[in-house]
Amino acid sequence: MKTAERELLLSEVNEVLIQRDENVTISFVITIVTGIMLILFLFLPKIYLSNNIYKNSIQIEKLYKDYLSLQDENKILKLKIAQLKYKNGVTH
Numbered sequence: 001m002k003t004a005e006r007e008l009l010l011s012e013v014n015e016v017l018i019q020r021d022e023n024v025t026i027s028f029v030i031t032i033v034t035g036i037m038l039i040l041f042l043f044l045p046k047i048y049l050s051n052n053i054y055k056n057s058i059q060i061e062k063l064y065k066d067y068l069s070l071q072d073e074n075k076i077l078k079l080k081i082a083q084l085k086y087k088n089g090v091t092h
Helices: 003-022 027-090
Strands: none
Touching: none
C-alpha cells in the first residue's frame, strides 16, 4: 500500500470514530443510567434479603447449639440433685 492510501484510510477511520463519539447524546446517557438504576432497584432487595437470611441462620444455629448444651447441663444438674437427695435421705 502506498502512503497516500494509508493516510486516506486512516483519515476515513478517524472520521468514523469521531462520528461514533458524536452519537452519544444526553438521551442515550439518561437511558443507560435509568437502565442501571432499574437493575439495581430489582436486585438490591434480593441481595439484602439473602444477606439477612444468612445472618439470621447463623444466629439461629448458635442459639440452637446453646439450647442443646443447656439441655445437657440441665440433665446433669438433675442427676446431681437426685444423688444429693438420695445421699441426704440415706444418712438421716
